[in-house]
Amino acid sequence: MDTVLHVGDIGYNLHELGIADLFKNQIEPVARRYPYMTVPGNHEYKFDASNYTAWFNMPGKYYSFNMGPAHYIMLDTTIIVKKKYKKERKEELKWLEKDLKKASELGGWLIVLGHHPLY
Numbered sequence: 001m002d003t004v005l006h007v008g009d010i011g012y013n014l015h016e017l018g019i020a021d022l023f024k025n026q027i028e029p030v031a032r033r034y035p036y037m038t039v040p041g042n043h044e045y046k047f048d049a050s051n052y053t054a055w056f057n058m059p060g061k062y063y064s065f066n067m068g069p070a071h072y073i074m075l076d077t078t079i080i081v082k083k084k085y086k087k088e089r090k091e092e093l094k095w096l097e098k099d100l101k102k103a104s105e106l107g108g109w110l111i112v113l114g115h116h117p118l119y
Contacts, residue, residue, distance in 0.1 A: 001035075001067060001068060002034050003034055003035045003036075003037060003067065004030060004031070004034050004035070004036045004037065005037050005038075005072070005074075005113055006036065006037070006038040006039075007038075007039055007041065007074075007113045007114060007115050008038075008039055008040055008041020008042070008043070008044065008077070008078070008114070008115025008116075009041035009042070009043045009044070009115065010023075010038055010040070010041070010043075010044060010052065010056070011023040011043075012043055014043075014044075014051050014052075014055070015046055015047060015051055020051070020055070024055065035067075037058065037065070037072075037074060038052075038056050038058055038074075039058070039061065039062065039074045039075065039076055039077075039113065039114060039115060040052045040061055040076055040078060040115070041077075041078060041115035041116075042078050042082075042115065042116075044078070045078050045082070049061060049076075049078075058074075061076040061079070062074060062075050062076040062092050062095065062096075064099050064103070066106070069108040069109055070108055070109035070110070070111050071103040071106055071108060071109070071110050071111070072111050072112075072113065073096070073099060073100075073103070073110070073111070073112045073113070074113055074114070075092065075096070075112065075113065075114035076088075076092060076114070076115075077114035077115050077116035077118070078115060078116065079092060080092070080093075080114075080116070081116050
């Protein structure tokens with residue numbers, strides 16, 4: 001199954017209404033045809049990712065899903081690298097631990113994505 005995985009910096013200046021509409025119109029033909037899964041990057045945090053969460057109906061800022069023989073983990077790495085999100089970082093890491101345990105029981109591929117490099 002074809003899928004689009006967009007890992008952050010969805011669009012620059014999306015807080016400006018005209019730019020947001022232009023961007024959404026540009027991705028609509030693809031997003032209508034294929035699952036379009038996103039996670040926020042640092043540019044979505046201009047307003048603490050409120051525009052991102054309003055425009056993209058994802059399971060959360062971090063989440064996982066199974067597709068074919070793979071388990072996908074979509075991380076919000078911005079809260080991991082920015083010091084001010086200490087509480088959110090702890091919550092995400094606690095969730096990640098549980099999700100990795102569940103994923104290990106499934107077998108198959110494990111694919112982890114996020115905006116910032118994990119190294």
